[in-house]
Amino acid sequence: MDTTPPCPQCKGEITYPDDDNLVCAECGHEWPASGDGDAAATQVRPRDSNGNELADGDSVVVIKDLKVKGSSIPLKQGTMIRGIRLVEDDAEHIEGNSDKIKGLVLKTCFLRKA
Incomplete structure (x- = not known):
């Protein structure tokens, strides 16, 4: 029986080959x-x-207004997050603090490097 490795992102066991990819x-x-099987070579860096x-x-910098779960204060476009x-x-999330909200976990698709 052919065994394929688990998903490196979600650790799911249901994987299949597709051309040169899994x-x-x-x-x-x-x-x-x-x-x-080198995990360091296949590690995706956050962008x-x-x-x-x-x-x-x-x-x-936040590129669009975001609602923050657990807070009534929205994260406005242009807000700087320092020291992420x-x-x-x-690779899709970062942690950081804004001036008003501490302990944020943000998706990288809503950010741009300052």
Whole structure:
């Protein structure tokens, strides 16, 4: 029986080969089907809405107004988030603090590097 590795993003067990890639049926994530199994080489780095790579300690700017769950204060366009932290094993989210709201987890598609 052919065994395929679990999804590196959601850890789902239902994966299948598609040409030169492996695909997760649960979350739709695709990754190269390299036989070496090197996780560091396949690790996806977080990128902002313009495609710039983000790193710990960077400053980012919110590109559109966002509603914040658990708060009545919205996060306005142009708000600066300084000293971001990358979420381990998740290239779509970062952690940070604004001047008014602490403990934010934001999607990188709503941010641009400052």
